[in-house]
Amino acid sequence: MRAPGIVHHGTRRRRAAFRRAAWSGAEVLVTVGVVLLLLVVHQLWWTNRQAQHNAERKVQALEREWGTPASGSDSPDASASSGTGVTGGGEADAGKTDAGETGTGGAGRRSSSGAGVNSGQAQPRWSQAYAVLSIPRLSLRVPVAEGxxxxxxxxxxxxxxxxxxxxxxxxxxFALAGHRNTHGEPFRFLPRLRRGDTITVETRAAVYTYTVDRTLAQTSPRDGGVIRPVPRSTVRPSYGYSEPGYYITLTTCTPEYTSRYRMAVWGKLTAMRPR
Structure with missing residues (x-):
């Protein structure tokens, strides 16, 4: 018969092993938690800081390359005096040019009619930053690169x-895409854009002003209709356009922190002036 209150060595060893296992498991959980926290900080904070700094430097480099930066909105009078013919909603001579033109062919035809849009501008190389996108409502100024x-x-x-x-x-x-979260998240506040807001695109040759016209809050990532020459959603056909024109499309993921859907903001060219 065992004496009461006596703990044998085997029991002690089992308890000690249990405590070591529990402590080791807790250490593993804490380590995993710290690693995950660091990954989140890196993804949500460091990538943003690094990318935003990189983008700011590229904007400054483009401005130095072009000379004095062209800031401010273009007036319709300035656009008219340059001979573009784009002064109201950008539709005045839209029907005179094939909306399906790609590359520089459309620019060449329009230049021959006296517009001078994109004249002499070489096709940008893949991943080359060649323009600056500015959206005053979003306090955004970011490089545009090919691809x-x-x-x-x-x-x-x-x-x-x-x-x-x-x-x-x-x-x-002219269709663009940008991150909504992480890596600089230039389009994080894209849903804040409203009809009548201005979007400016600066290149070496000219400054183009587009005016926000329509928004598609949510569609499928495979909805290629939103970036067609005449943009119209293939998923939600009531959203988009039916006539050729001079359009800009901004696309990003939605809702935040997911890539399940896409949103699109459309605008029309309303002014242009050469540099």
């Missing part, structure tokens, strides 16, 4: 130009 590659363009804090869509000032659709 929508994440590592080469979007993750640098840039806005990317969809290959195959038109360039600034050309007939058709």
């Amino acid at each position: 929508v590659s994440k590592p080469d363009v979007l993750n640098k804090g840039y806005v990317g130009h969809y290959k195959g869509t038109q360039q600034p000032g050309q007939a058709g659709n």
Whole structure:
């Protein structure tokens, strides 16, 4: 018969092993929690800071390359005096040019009619930053680069130009994409844009002013209609346009912190002036 209150060595060893296992498990959980916290901080804070700094430096570099930065909105009178013919809603001579033109062909045709839009501007190289997008309502000023590659363009804090869509000032659709969260998140506050807000695109050759016209709050990531030359959603056909024009499209993920859907903001070219 065992004496009461006596603990054998085997029981002690089991208890000690249990305590060590519990302590080790707690250490593992704490370590995993710290690693996950660091990953979140890196993704939500450090990538933003790094990308925003990178984008600001690129904007400054482009401005130095072009000379004195062209700031401020363009007036319709200035646009008219330059011979663009784009003074009201950008639709005055839209029907004179094929909306399906790509590359620099549309610019060449329009230049021959006296507009001078994009004249002499070379086609940008893949991932090359070649323009500056400014949106006063969002206090945004960010580089525009060719292509929508994440590592080469979007993750640098840039806005990317969809290959195959038109360039600034050309007939058709100048379509752009940008991150809404992380990596500079230039389009985080895109839903704040309202009809009548201005969007400015500066290039080496000219400054183009677009005016926000319509918004598609949510659609499928595969809705390619929103970036067609005449933009119209294929998922929600009541959103978009039915006539050729001079359009800009801004796209990003929605809702925040997911990539389940896309949103699009459309605008029309309303002014242009050469540098």
